[in-house]
Amino acid sequence: MSFSSAVVFLWLASSRNRLRLQLQRLRRPRYLVGALVGLGYIYSIFLRRLEFGGALSNVPPGVRLFAELSLVFSALVTVFSAWALGPDRPSLTFTESEVVQLFPAPVTRTSLLHYKLARGVLGAAMGALFASLFVGRLVSHAPGLFFLGAFLSLGTLYLHATAASFMRTRWAETWGTRGLVARWLALGCVLAAVGLAAYAALDAHPFPRTLSVPGVLRNWVQAVVASPGLSAVLWPARLLVAPALAQDSSAFLSVVPPVLGLALAHYVWVRLAEVPFEESAVTQAETRTRERAQRASGGVAKGRAVSSRKAPFRLSARGRPEVALIWKNLITRRRMAGGVASVLASLLLGCAIVAMMGESRFFTDTRRVLGPLGVSLAAMMAVVGPSVFRMDLRMDLPKLDLLRALPLAGWQVVGAELAASALMVGLLQLGLLTVGLLSGPGAEDPWLMTWWWPGGVALALLLPSMSLAGLFVQNAAVVLFPAWVPADRTGSARGIEALGQRLLTLMGSLVVSLVGLLPAALAGAVVGFPLWSSLDVWALPLGAAAASAVLAGEVVLGVLLLGRAFEHLDVSEDRPE
Amino acid sequence: MDFVLRVAGLEKRYGAVNAVQGLTFAVAPGEVLGLVGPNGAGKTSTLRCLAGILPPTSGRVVVAGYDLAKDAVDAKRELAFLPDEPRFFDYLTVWEHLNFTARLYGVEDWEERGKALLEEMELTGKEKALPGELSRGMKQKLSIACGFLHSPKLILLDEPLTGLDPIGIRRMKASLRRRAEEGAALVLSSHLLPLVEELCHRLLVIAGGRAMALGSLEAIRSRLSGPEGESASLEDLFVRITSGAGTEKPPP
Incomplete structure (x- = not known):
């Protein structure tokens, strides 16, 4: 059995067993009642609102603009975080079970990388599903297209974060502090450019003196983001979220090729930038397992502050024991x-x-x-x-x-x-x-x-x-x-x-x-x-x-x-x- | 004879599973009873029932003359339960755990006793440490120190050597032996057969929740039929009894 088929078997068998376990639990009345109430709650909160057809016309244009800009800024923040935040180590995370079962298995590092990328892409699909439930109806007529577009965007962002973590690890190992300084210099330049573009846009389009006329704020925001500098800053993110925002199939087909190309380029980048990730994965898996075990036993997870304050009063050995x-x-x-x-x-x-x-x-x-x-x-x-x-x-x-x-x-x-x-x-x-x-x-x-x-x-x-x-x-x-x-x-x-x-x-x-x-x-x-x-x-x-x-x-x-x-x-x- | 622990017809069921079935035995002061059996035999369930943690489905447990069902508080005051996985309150330090235990059991000279126990368990200097700052072995030692603080008449131990280093194991064995010499009754569950053989005066072998053999090692050995019965090691006996090879009948 090849590694890929073993992985497929692992996922299918795990999903099937989890489902079987949940169905078995439903034999107990309390779980059955709980499931019915839970399903009713999910339906009333999320699914009932999935009225994509016609819902868009009821959404105010300002809300739609806000939703679109949220997606664009989320993409930009994700990219910035990948380069600026966190330690310089591979971002691939494995569970303790994966470390124990897969790392000693006769599989190549590339296979492990593909396994993890596949998990990440599945995660992107789940993220796209939730995005469709929560914001899809605000920005799109077509839930299927929104899901596909969001899936492509999130998958590409995942690949970008992975590649960035590989690059940072490589630079840290090769150049040490000099690499860190160079990275932050580059980030500083980017931030300065963004700041200048924002300044120029606000200078050209000052904040309206009065907001009492409907649509003034929306028009101002549209004018600001359409200014040459900011529009250039936002262009990559807009390109990335364009498929999700497409209103029909023809629009979707016209904007999806560049994003597909971007995703493919990112995959190639990940492969070229690949660095050893085993040591970091083992350390992170052990840390997470330890913290989970501590939490499960009612303990305090690492990172949670425990002060050493004194006892409120001296407890004598005499007296009522429940004190x-x-x-x-x-x-x-x-x-x-x-x-x-x-x-x-x-x-x-x-x-x-x-x-x-x-x-x-x-x-x-x-x-x-x-x-x-x-x-x-x-x-x-x-x-x-x-x-x-x-x-x-x-x-x-x-x-x-x-x-x-x-x-x-x-x-x-x-x-x-x-x-x-x-x-x-x-x-x-x-x-x-x-x-x-x-x-x-x-x-x-x-x-x-x-x-x-x-x-x-x-x-x-x-x-x-x-x-x-x-x-x-x-x-x-x-x-x-x-x-x-x-x-x-x-x-x-x-x-x-x-x-x-x-x-x-x-x-x-x-x-x-x-x-x-x-x-x-x-x-x-x-x-x-x-x-x-x-x-x-x-x-x-x-x-x-x-x-x-x-x-x-x-x-x-x-x-x-x-x-x-x-x-x-x-x-x-x-x-x- | 005054037994510290008397158990009669103890049963524990989890839904349709009979974890413990009709256990009857007694432990005298100064005696160490070894509880052995394969995984899932019902050892931990038995110990939890004896400690008053799990309510037995049926049967009677008497600790130092107190019926655990009727006089649970008095019975618990006379015993200590040391689980295989020690549990602590996360925000109490080592010393505060001893203070807490002292108040619960009314140990007025707890500070002297506590110092001596920490010394014995090599925890001196760790008084202000929180449980999360202790290693697995240190937690085990703290559990033992808290358990011994009120000089219990009955000590229930579930895999007491887990996590201890060789020196800790040696000290632990000496400590248990001393408690027994001072008159405490010990019930010790362990998979480490050499430990059981070394420390225990009598053995209770259980499998599938039932008592398969009860008595001293020599008595069990002599009761066993078979060509090598007389010279069999505890490991041999354990395998024979729990796999049904022996002809030992459950005690009445």
């Missing part, structure tokens, strides 16, 4: 993402700088913004917070063996896992509310002034409980439906059925959250309304306190029940020994 889990998760929060804290600190610093810039007007205006902003963000955190703060069972469930071996009851594990996220979200909300309330409502409206403090106190009582309930629902989904919810960050399950399952889980979580809020709302109303006549707006915090207590009670009950589910959780159905 150790809270301590662990708080450390995780501090070390995995100073990101949120940094953003908040930057915001506060920015506000402080603006406030201290001298004019009292700034200070007044800042206060006007800060108040509503703080309260809005705190309220928003009740919805967003449970998805952002994930140092709980969602993060730890891939280490189920470790958790299950701990000398803790199920409810202790579930409660402690929830606690750290709930603490962080709750404290953040209270901090935002404090800043917001102290800054004031930002308007002198009497009604707003009356409600500001009672409403703020009510939110302070209610929002942390709502976040806790949201966190509980998301953690419950992981424990109750481990096969549906990807607990780890890798999102191991893939495919249409997995997409459908996630959609169902998301909808289910929303429904459960809303249902859980009903008793709390009822309790709030039962307490708040009778007190309204005597306490007026200050009945609101009392109602909120009652609602919050009911929510907290629901979560406590849920933790006890979920703890039992956790103790009986058996993921072995989907993860056999």
Whole structure:
């Protein structure tokens, strides 16, 4: 069997087995339902919109121009990146399996190169398919022609990137730093030429003073890109994307020969520029495999920063054992993402700088913004917070063996896992509310002034409980439906059925959250309304306190029940020994 | 006799697959039981059930007098499970892992014990390292250090020598022997038959989830029929038993 036929066999057999596996999974009702929901989603989002015939006439010319220029600039950026970005090494990437199976096989380097080029061209076909789905209808009447044109363009760009990486490797090996300097000098010249052309075009066609007349902006853009200098810069990219933009077969046939010639020339270039790529491929494959393994085990991939911040408090050996889990998760929060804290600190610093810039007007205006902003963000955190703060069972469930071996009851594990996220979200909300309330409502409206403090106190009582309930629902989904919810960050399950399952889980979580809020709302109303006549707006915090207590009670009950589910959780159905 | 571990009729099913079928055995303090069997025999499933990680389909597991189904927390406090692939929390350092374990098990003198264990496992100087910064062997040693910190009465080990260098293997064997001498019961699963032969007082050979032989090497050897039964090595016995060549009957 020749190498090419072995490769064809490999691809066909792999595709067939993958399909068979997916069909086998559909025997399980949850996968079947998931597949139906996923297919429905894909149809409603993408396929239903594929009304190429007649759709073009409805698209505004400005949008079409934007889509065309996007394709042109994408091609130019790809070419520039190939020469400017990344290390000087062959861009051919092989998986660990390919390295182990193909590199020691009795095949030539050229065969391996062709194998990889074929994979790249297949990738270009997939890219063209997605481009047809997303932007095809904006720029073309003929989806088939758009696909063919996009395929040719992407394939040529792939060959260009490969050839560029070979050339860069060759120069780096032959000339070292001198090669690097020469390359950047050439790139600098090209950039300078592009800059001059852009300057000349803008000088000849200044930005319109008013944009109120329809079409002014579009006409200006068309005039700028049609100016001699820029038109020369854009010409190669325009040539490349011309087949994709062809509106009919005759136009397509007239513009496709130069692109075919360009693709052929690039293939010849790749063959002539070919350099040894095995060493680089092996190193990259090993790195990727290591990172994937780390991610799969819930680990931290290389390149992701892990700070060495200190623990939030000293953990004594005495006391309730589940506190150790809270301590662990708080450390995780501090070390995995100073990101949120940094953003908040930057915001506060920015506000402080603006406030201290001298004019009292700034200070007044800042206060006007800060108040509503703080309260809005705190309220928003009740919805967003449970998805952002994930140092709980969602993060730890891939280490189920470790958790299950701990000398803790199920409810202790579930409660402690929830606690750290709930603490962080709750404290953040209270901090935002404090800043917001102290800054004031930002308007002198009497009604707003009356409600500001009672409403703020009510939110302070209610929002942390709502976040806790949201966190509980998301953690419950992981424990109750481990096969549906990807607990780890890798999102191991893939495919249409997995997409459908996630959609169902998301909808289910929303429904459960809303249902859980009903008793709390009822309790709030039962307490708040009778007190309204005597306490007026200050009945609101009392109602909120009652609602919050009911929510907290629901979560406590849920933790006890979920703890039992956790103790009986058996993921072995989907993860056999 | 007071056994640290008593297992009766342990079964574990994954859907239609019977991974463990009717295992019954006990392990006394100071005893090392070797769990051997071919790939897919059910060794890891058995150990996970004994550690309280997987709920058994049926059967009873009693650890240091605590029923694992009824008093899971008390039972788990008396055992340590050291898996073949150590798992850690990515953002805790080596020293913080020991601190974490100390709080879970209430080990008040954990700092002295921790230092001694890190010394024993040649991890001194790595206290501030995160798990991602450790080699495979170092992770294995950290797993062992965390497992030994609370002086468990029952130690369950799944391929404990994986990833260790020759010096690490020698230290590990000495360490396990010492724990057994101090009264801990050990259940050790390994494909390394010389290790099993060297360390274990008794063997439990399983295949297809069933117990094929249980007893000391000499007892199993003497019970085996055949012309070379008396002088057979553990490897010979293993092959005979697991391929059905021996006449050994499953223990009652």
